[in-house]
Amino acid sequence: MSDGAGQDLNVIRADPSKAFFIDMLTRDISIVECILDLIDNAVDQAVEQTRINVMELLERGELQQRVEHAEIRIDFSREHFSISDSCGGISVEEARQKVFLFGNPGERGAEHGLSVYGIGMKRAFFKLGNVIHVHSQTETEYFDVTIDVPEWKSHPHEWQFEFDKFGPTQDGGVTGTQIHIPMLREGIGDRLSSGSFSRDLRNRISSTYALFLSAGVRVVVNGVPVEPRMPTVAGEPFRPVRRTFNVEEVEVLILASLSPRHDRTAHGWYVFCNGRMVLEADKSSLTGWGDGLPNFHSKFNHFVGFVYFGSTDVRKLPWRTTKQGVEKESPVYQAALDEMRIQARPIIDYLNTMYPTDLEAEGVEERELLDNAAIVTLPSLWKGETTFEVRRPARQVRTHVNIQYKRPRDLVEKIARYLGDPSLAASRIGEHTFDYFVANEIDV
Amino acid sequence: MSDIQGSYSRVNYLLRPTKQVERKMIIEALQKLLPLGYDIPGYRYVGMGSIYYVDFVLFHKYLHITDMLCVEVRPIERRMSFNRPYEFVNLHMGKMAEVLPQLDRARSHLMWLDYDTPPNEQILSDLATAVKVTAPGSVVIITVTAQLSEVERAANIEEMKERNQKWAAIYSEWFRVYVDEVTPAMLTRKNIALLFANVLRNLCIENVRGRRDVDVDFLPLFNYRYADGQSMLTVGGLIDTTERINQLRESRFLEEPVIVTGEEPVGITVPQLTVREKLWLDQNLRAVGEGADELAFELEPAEVESYIQYAKYYPIYYETLV
Numbered sequence: 001m002s003d004g005a006g007q008d009l010n011v012i013r014a015d016p017s018k019a020f021f022i023d024m025l026t027r028d029i030s031i032v033e034c035i036l037d038l039i040d041n042a043v044d045q046a047v048e049q050t051r052i053n054v055m056e057l058l059e060r061g062e063l064q065q066r067v068e069h070a071e072i073r074i075d076f077s078r079e080h081f082s083i084s085d086s087c088g089g090i091s092v093e094e095a096r097q098k099v100f101l102f103g104n105p106g107e108r109g110a111e112h113g114l115s116v117y118g119i120g121m122k123r124a125f126f127k128l129g130n131v132i133h134v135h136s137q138t139e140t141e142y143f144d145v146t147i148d149v150p151e152w153k154s155h156p157h158e159w160q161f162e163f164d165k166f167g168p169t170q171d172g173g174v175t176g177t178q179i180h181i182p183m184l185r186e187g188i189g190d191r192l193s194s195g196s197f198s199r200d201l202r203n204r205i206s207s208t209y210a211l212f213l214s215a216g217v218r219v220v221v222n223g224v225p226v227e228p229r230m231p232t233v234a235g236e237p238f239r240p241v242r243r244t245f246n247v248e249e250v251e252v253l254i255l256a257s258l259s260p261r262h263d264r265t266a267h268g269w270y271v272f273c274n275g276r277m278v279l280e281a282d283k284s285s286l287t288g289w290g291d292g293l294p295n296f297h298s299k300f301n302h303f304v305g306f307v308y309f310g311s312t313d314v315r316k317l318p319w320r321t322t323k324q325g326v327e328k329e330s331p332v333y334q335a336a337l338d339e340m341r342i343q344a345r346p347i348i349d350y351l352n353t354m355y356p357t358d359l360e361a362e363g364v365e366e367r368e369l370l371d372n373a374a375i376v377t378l379p380s381l382w383k384g385e386t387t388f389e390v391r392r393p394a395r396q397v398r399t400h401v402n403i404q405y406k407r408p409r410d411l412v413e414k415i416a417r418y419l420g421d422p423s424l425a426a427s428r429i430g431e432h433t434f435d436y437f438v439a440n441e442i443d444v
Numbered sequence: 445m446s447d448i449q450g451s452y453s454r455v456n457y458l459l460r461p462t463k464q465v466e467r468k469m470i471i472e473a474l475q476k477l478l479p480l481g482y483d484i485p486g487y488r489y490v491g492m493g494s495i496y497y498v499d500f501v502l503f504h505k506y507l508h509i510t511d512m513l514c515v516e517v518r519p520i521e522r523r524m525s526f527n528r529p530y531e532f533v534n535l536h537m538g539k540m541a542e543v544l545p546q547l548d549r550a551r552s553h554l555m556w557l558d559y560d561t562p563p564n565e566q567i568l569s570d571l572a573t574a575v576k577v578t579a580p581g582s583v584v585i586i587t588v589t590a591q592l593s594e595v596e597r598a599a600n601i602e603e604m605k606e607r608n609q610k611w612a613a614i615y616s617e618w619f620r621v622y623v624d625e626v627t628p629a630m631l632t633r634k635n636i637a638l639l640f641a642n643v644l645r646n647l648c649i650e651n652v653r654g655r656r657d658v659d660v661d662f663l664p665l666f667n668y669r670y671a672d673g674q675s676m677l678t679v680g681g682l683i684d685t686t687e688r689i690n691q692l693r694e695s696r697f698l699e700e701p702v703i704v705t706g707e708e709p710v711g712i713t714v715p716q717l718t719v720r721e722k723l724w725l726d727q728n729l730r731a732v733g734e735g736a737d738e739l740a741f742e743l744e745p746a747e748v749e750s751y752i753q754y755a756k757y758y759p760i761y762y763e764t765l766v
Binding site (some may be wrong): 239247292293294331333335338341342343345346349352387388389391 | 533539540541542544545565566569570572573576577654655656736
């Protein structure tokens with residue numbers, strides 16, 4: 001069936017629009033997260049090249065091999081942004097068939113890798129730039145692509161980019177990918193050059209890729225290398241939680257304990273997929289707070305928990321397209337959440353007794369134990385299956401307690417005079433009146 | 445101080461007759477599970493025995509359980525060790541919350557979370573964990589205080605109202621997942637057991653059905669309230685595969701008089717009797733039950749009725765010189 005103009009009336013149109021990718025999808029994600037997406041691609045290549053599994057750091061306490069020569073350099077200013085890596089490069093065929101597609105057609109990515117949905121890089125391009133140059137070189141070939149976003153957007157039905165050039169590698173040199181964005185999108189330069197941006201980005205990189213940085217991947221931001229940052233936890237006399245299990249081909253590792261006494265950060269839960277952090281210091285119902293666990297409260301600041309999901313099939317992991325947060329409904333995550341609640345509870349109980357509401361403030365044993373606890377790193381907890389326990393020293397039952405209260409000054413002075421010593425200290429008067437009550441009212 | 449005193453220092457556990465009746469009723473129910481394929485003697489018992497270990501002794505004698513763990517939070521380790529009735533009773537000095545994550549998930553348990561306070565956030569969380577970590581076939585029981593002493597101790601009506609409202613607000617928050625709003629009227633001595641029973645039971649059902657590791661369901665078996673001084677509530681049931689629970693539902697097991705599957709807690713009351721009175725009642729049980737015989741002593745009809753109902757569980761205590 002068709003109308004006079006030759007249009008098939010049975011057809012309902014469902015084409016994608018370029019504006020959807022350029023202007024809408026980019027709203028779901030921050031600039032920092034876009035840059036992390038670009039780092040993911042480089043790290044994914046490094047993983048594929050070296051076949052490394054950074055989870056070994058937590059599963060065996062050390063890595064069988066380290067990543068060598070994988071460096072990711074990020075440089076930016078008000079005028080430009082660039083990221084270049086030495087992680088092996090993209091082949092011409094991969095570029096032609098796969099890398100620039102919007103959405104992964106369903107193939108497996110690198111084992112233990114970070115590339116899942118096939119959207120991050122393109123979204124980052126559109127978020128950050130109007131003009132993007134991509135140069136990549138493997139050991140045998142190279143290519144160059146320039147994306148002029150306004151120009152590309154003006155052809156609504158052409159869903160391809162074109163190589164500027166490609167061919168066999170001429171001069172050896174570094175294998176890797178360089179993305180250069182000489183023309184930033186409006187507003188991006190202001191953010192990149194703001195005082196806090198660089199610090200935020202470095203902080204996010206140091207915790208998001210802590211395992212990869214520890215495994216030898218180097219990330220350098222505006223010339224300064226980023227160090228890995230993994231919280232430490234309290235050891236002896238505390239025994240941290242270490243629990244591992246498998247759900248639907250995903251390995252789950254849960255570590256949890258108290259954070260050391262000097263650590264003032266409010267922690268909560270940290271969630272990782274194939275070693276990459278997707279949720280940092282979460283204190284929401286996403287990790288059980290207020291849903292099976294009590295609502296988060298400042299007295300739980302010392303709770304610190306880590307959940308690592310690992311799989312050779314990245315599609316099975318509970319991450320979202322932005323790699324921020326988790327897909328809460330996924331059966332894998334739900335199974336982990338059950339276990340997280342079970343394992344967190346004794347730690348939360350401990351913190352409840354550390355900050356009692358109705359006891360004298362000083363000398364709470366729980367606090368003293370944390371003050372003097374050993375401090376241990378996560379990789380050092382690689383052995384065994386353990387639950388949270390406190391190895392308390394043989395307890396001395398405290399036989400005395402402090403009492404503090406306020407009473408009207410004139411009455412206190414009256415008692416002092418009555419006792420024949422107007423200079424008697426208030427604390428002595430308190431003791432005297434207590435003793436008087438005991439002597440007259442209590443059978444001891 | 446308060447942390448080394450528990451209900452054990454106020455009440456001699458052995459002399460709490462309704463608690464003892466309750467224990468025997470639970471044992472009878474569990475014995476009825478034996479022929480239905482539940483290997484109770486192979487279970488591990490986890491309880492909070494206090495220094496008397498009454499439940500441990502009974503469960504060993506009548507259910508033949510030989511692997512037990514007693515959890516004790518008060519710092520009385522030597523006393524607990526000293527009173528340990530069998531070498532197979534292990535002792536954990538610490539909180540139930542610490543113990544639960546350590547349990548063998550493949551093992552069937554008989555577990556009795558026996559508290560002497562009204563339910564609070566920690567108790568609810570212990571119960572939620574307990575029903576999540578025990579293997580199919582396990583029986584989980586919880587006892588809590590079913591009265592609000594703080595409200596009852598109020599000096600006048602205004603203060604009582606105020607405290608009632610305070611607790612209604614607190615419970616509304618703690619119980620929000622399991623019941624709708626808690627009103628002050630639900631907190632009276634008469635009503636509070638029903639509220640707590642609903643919360644504990646719904647908590648078990650929701651958490652068991654929410655398990656991802658196995659396809660299990662919760663079958664309520666116990667819902668008793670009783671008072672040896674304090675009003676107490678005991679709720680419990682069986683965690684098992686949906687298939688086995690459905691089989692039990694269709695069997696005659698649930699018709700056993702000791703089983704309470706309904707929402708309303710069943711009160712266990714027994715009269716205080718002398719040994720002579722008990723023996724006389726036992727000799728004349730049928731006649732008394734039919735109302736044919738004059739009683740040899742004064743006893744309210746309700747007391748007679750409750751004695752008849754619980755006669756076979758009624759404990760007798762003698763002083764023994766040891």
